Amino acid sequence: MAGPEYQAVFLDGAVSLHTCYLKYGKLGQGVLAQVSTSPVKWQKIQFRYLPCRATLILSNNGFMWIYQTPEQKDKEAEGFVTNVEPVPLPDQEVISCLRNCIMALVAQKLMLYDTSMLHCYKASLPHQIKDLLKPEVEEIVLQTQQRLLELER
Template identity: 65%
Template sequence: MAVDIRLATLRKRVSLPVEVNKLQVSPGDTITTDTGFMRGHGTYIEDEKLIASVAGAVERVNKLICVKPLRTRYNGEVGDVVVGRITERRRSAKDELMMRDYLQEGDLISAEVQAVFADGALSLHTRSLKYGKLGQGTLIQVSPSLVKRRKTHFHNLPCGAAIILGNNGYIWIYPIIERKEDEEGGFVTNFEPVSVSDREVISRLRNCILVLNVYKMLLYDTSVLYCYEASLHQQIKDILKPEVMEEIVMETRQRLINQEG
């Protein structure tokens, strides 16, 4: 019987230069004692210390620090990018007939939140050319609280694949589409077979995003790319092994800390 054994190795310790670089906190944890920072959501000040009031991931924007809860329901905001599957239609019969020329029940799409109603329902649109039906790729679900809000949630990564980081916690990974010179701009649904090399990149990205989700790290283009690069010395099937995940996360965290300075 074959047994897969991983020998213990001496890991390089990650040094955190300041308290504020702590990526995860629990209620009551001190985030920083530096009085130069401002309190944001999920924090309070006591004895000149900035303390977490919820369990979550620390997010810093210049001097403002907030804690993003790890487990929350998705509460949409106008302008959010979402990824989802069409299950039914709620508009008039005329609208439904017109929309069926483009979208059907069961289609996986990306869209933008157009309006938020009092009962929490969202109005979505796909009128921009970058939205619409999704083609070949893979879908991952993560905690919505881990998806960092950015100016754009569509990224062509240098590793050779593209991702849509939905604010609702659904992430779409797909091969980058090479446009022909005579094609016009806009969203193009691609149903061509995906090459083996592209599938390998997509599979590695998928596992890396799952690792970041397990360790409750914020998901955005840089963290995903750093995690991908940290995994390159591992086989794709080994990335989700607990000891391998820990090594990849440690390296990813250190690179993110070094980037922030």
């Protein structure tokens, strides 16, 4: 199963992605994060459902889509589905926090994959979302790095 591939970013901020399957539908109600391709850990399955009610689509070309996990993720939607319901504020905060965690991990040259992002998210909870990109909050990245090293042992 191939994951989505980035095609273009338009002047209005819209993003064109390509998939081999219609079941993935149309992306909406989320945030695009762009990083260099080097920190993205290659994985066969590109969709990652995190327990914080967010889903990550990791692309090997450095583009990542973060969105609220659908209530019925087990059902495979056929065709293009557009969800126009407003994203609840708590889910917006989770999405924003994950985006800032990605940027913080990249700044410290840590590999990006579901486990590293989840540990960074957990370490970031005591902080304000807007503060996660400040140099003085690099402790969340250090905590993430330490947790990943513990898991390797």
